[in-house]
Amino acid sequence: MLLEIVLAVYIRVARVKIELPTYTFQNTQNFWFDLNVNYGTAHLPNHSYRQKKTCFDVLYKSNSSGFRDVERKLKEKETRVVALGDSFTEGIGVKEESRLTNLLENETNIPHINFGMAGNFGTTQYYLLYKTLAIKYTHDAVLVGILPSNDFIDNDYEINVKTKSNRYQPFLRGEYPNYTIKYHLDSIQKSKARPYKRKFIIKILKNFTNSYNMLAYLRTRRRIATIPKDKLLSPSIIPSYFNYSQKQLNGMRYAIEKIKKNAGNRFVMVYSIPVFKEIKAYRKHGKNPLGFDLKKICNTIGVEYLDLLPQTKSLTIEECEELFLSCDGHWSEKGNVFAKSKIKSHFTYYKK
Structure with missing residues (x-):
């Protein structure tokens, strides 16, 4: 005691x-397991999990497809948006009604199908999830959230080998644009993140x-x-907004290109998310190489891009800190509201 x-x-x-x-x-x-042979991480269907930390206490629920969202029909006559991303898109630490996609859905009256997934989920997995599952849902736009602070790591096979990862996870192997998909384990059954019943x-x-x-x-x-x-x-070489290789950037570009190719004539919107330490670094050094590179890539591919990093310049550093959960680092309710307002006012799709 x-x-x-x-x-x-x-x-x-x-x-x-x-x-x-x-x-x-x-x-x-x-709540997070390696379940899908194409993209790895997913939730058990119709499962629930209560996550409690010092700054939040939230009950997560998955639908029959294994995602934290309400039930969605494959075919609908109404316009819909497919949202791809990692834990920020899934809404870790906040209730469903307070996260980005729900806020956009409520303000626009356009359903946003949330395919966000925490648990080692990078842009290669966004592409594979979209290609094998999300594409089956009728929609006319795709919203892609990129988190540079871990998407580069989640996509990097060499980093995962070095850190002894034993997760079932897809990676791009080869040189841009001639990649093949390689899984870190040769069988999903060998993953440490398989479902099991606790004693x-x-x-x-x-x-x-x-x-x-x-x-x-x-x-x-x-x-x-x-x-x-x-x-x-070492901290000096961890990939982030300000530190990444051309090889890592090429992998991210390839995933965006593949999503756009599979989307066809649908709107594709890409936005990048800075974490608080990157906002502080940006204010100190004033450099933003990734924003420049992704803008150039997206222009070439023919998709719209929003960099949320410079959007924080109008806020005080205290206001920026409030965008994130103090005990976790994901967006707080204020962070989701901030992202919603910037996305809704920036992308052509929401103005039509």
Whole structure:
């Protein structure tokens, strides 16, 4: 009991970014698994998961297709938008009604089918998801959210090999534009992120103690610490808005090109998302190479592009910080509202 009390205080004071006990039996297993042989990560159909941290407490629910969205019919006469992206699009840390796609849907009266997915999900997976699943839903526009702070990493096969990733994840192999798709594991069954039922004692510990969640956090840190130093990425070479190779950029370009090709005559809209540390770096150095490169690429491909980084210039640094969850780093409710207003006012599709 004393340990639980001490940890409860320490986690909140030190802002340790771990999940907290829910004191319910809602979470019988995880929410993100390697389930799909084409793009990897998805949710179990009609599943729910309560994620609780020091700054939010949200219940996630998946539909019959394994995405955090209401049920959507494959065929509809009305116009619709398919939204592709990672955890920011999925809306980690906020309720469904407060996330970007729901806000756009409510203001425009245009359904936005949310195919956002957390859990190691990059632009290569956006393309494969769109090609194999999302394209089947009638729609007349595609909204693609890019998060440079981890999309370059999620797309990079060499980085994932170095960090001993044992997830079932697709990567581009070869040289632009002659890529082939290679999966890190030769079978999805070998992934560490396969569905499993927790033992009863583990359910108790996971849902009712800080100790178990702290131990899981420390085990992850220890696993990373065992990776040889020459295999780790130093902060100075971690890909981001300001640091990426031509090879990494080419992979991102290829995914956007493939989405556009599969979309045909539909509107394709691409926007890039800065995290708070990138906003601070931008204010300090005033450089934005990725914004320039993506604008050039999108113009060549024939898709519209919005860079949200320079859109933050009108805000104070305190207002920028409020765009993100203090204990997690994803958009807060204010961040989703900010993105919605910029996207809605920028893209031609929403003005027609």
